[in-house]
Amino acid sequence: MASLQTRVPSHLEPRILFGDEITDEQFVQCAALFSNNYGVWALDAPTPLKPGARVRMQPKKLRAECLGSGDPKDSVLSMMYKDDQLVGQAFATKWTAGSETIAWITQLVVDANERRKRIATSLLQGLAASSWFTDVTMVGVASTHPAACNAVCNMVPGQRISEVNLSYIRENAPKALQDSTVKYLRNAQLRGALFESEVEDGAVSLADTTFYVDHGEPDEVLSNYTEQKKWCLGSLRKGHEFLLILPAISPGTTSSMRSV
Numbered sequence: 528m529a530s531l532q533t534r535v536p537s538h539l540e541p542r543i544l545f546g547d548e549i550t551d552e553q554f555v556q557c558a559a560l561f562s563n564n565y566g567v568w569a570l571d572a573p574t575p576l577k578p579g580a581r582v583r584m585q586p587k588k589l590r591a592e593c594l595g596s597g598d599p600k601d602s603v604l605s606m607m608y609k610d611d612q613l614v615g616q617a618f619a620t621k622w623t624a625g626s627e628t629i630a631w632i633t634q635l636v637v638d639a640n641e642r643r644k645r646i647a648t649s650l651l652q653g654l655a656a657s658s659w660f661t662d663v664t665m666v667g668v669a670s671t672h673p674a675a676c677n678a679v680c681n682m683v684p685g686q687r688i689s690e691v692n693l694s695y696i697r698e699n700a701p702k703a704l705q706d707s708t709v710k711y712l713r714n715a716q717l718r719g720a721l722f723e724s725e726v727e728d729g730a731v732s733l734a735d736t737t738f739y740v741d742h743g744e745p746d747e748v749l750s751n752y753t754e755q756k757k758w759c760l761g762s763l764r765k766g767h768e769f770l771l772i773l774p775a776i777s778p779g780t781t782s783s784m785r786s787v
Contacts, residue, residue: 539607539614539646541653546594546602546620554586556613557604557636561589564639565740571765572739582740593618593633595708602633603659605650614638617650621663624706627699630660630775632668633709635675647678655682660775667703667772669712669734671763672745673752676771683773689757696732696772697721703772704734711736717770719761731761734770 544553562583570578584592594602602620606613618634637646654660668679677688700717707713712734719730742763752758760769 539609539649541605541607541615541617541650543653543657543659544604544606545659546599546604549599549604551586553604553606554590557606557616557618558584558586558589560613560616560638561634561636565636566744567741569739569741569765576739579741589634592709592711593620595620595622595633596710597622597708601708603654603657605653607646607650609641612638614641615646615650617647617654619654619659620708621659622706622708624702627664627703628662629665629667629703629706630654630663631703631707631709631712632666632670632675632679635668635670635678647675648681651678651682663775665699665703665772666775667770669715669736669768669770671738671740671742671768673748673758673760673769676760676769677752679771680773683775686773687757688752689759691759691771691773693721693732693759695774696770699772700732700770718764718767719770728764729762730764730767731759732770733761733764733767735764735767737766738768739766 562581565582567581568576568578572578597620605617607615615637617632619630619632621628621630632651635647666679666682668675670676680686680688704712704715716735718733718735720726721732745763749758749763760771763769
């Protein structure tokens with residue numbers, strides 16, 4: 528997969544906005560990018576969802592799910608434009624859990640015509656290099672797409688998706704999610720071999736978020752990662768998302784994410 532990717536053109540740089548700086552018009556733009564590019568509902572999606580229809584999100588829901596219920600200044604948005612057209616966005620919010628400050632990637636979307644150009648990685652590295660991440664000690668994401676998990680790994684210098692510390696996820700996931708300011712994360716059930724006994728379907732680290740998006744494209748990417756032995760989060764169940772949590776320092780070093 529990496530061989531198919533090209534570098535982001537130098538003139539395409541992410542624009543970083545704190546939550547209280549995001550305008551209503553920008554929420555409208557972000558909701559449109561998500562609705563037109565994210566995916567479709569699975570064929571077995573429960574009612575009232577419409578199987579095969581595009582997964583859509585109105586600006587109000589996007590604001591609630593991506594920024595959470597905390598102070599708007601605790602959230603951030605990374606946007607990338609090409610010829611004045613929004614082609615990628617990454618939302619993140621943070622909260623505290625004990626002594627930890629957790630940054631969570633709540634949405635990552637790239638225009639379908641602009642993928643495999645490292646835009647997702649650039650969006651997230653822009654967040655990691657911002658002052659917003661100064662106090663972050665932990666970063667996480669729940670996503671159906673292996674490429675999104677890989678992009679989050681790329682935020683931490685030297686962190687490979689194939690070498691994720693699963694014990695770290697097992698230890699930190701419960702407290703990270705229970706204190707989340709994002710309702711669907713707070714209500715998610717932890718699933719997979721890290722959290723359940725006698726797992727026979729290959730699931731390792733999942734969050735049951737009841738998100739019944741179609742897994743067609745993610746499964747293709749997952750097969751590629753698995754064949755290349757670059758995956759350790761296991762298989763994906765219906766209605767679930769992969770759960771990834773990382774320390775915000777390079778493996779084996781004291782370098783922070785802001786060194787990206």
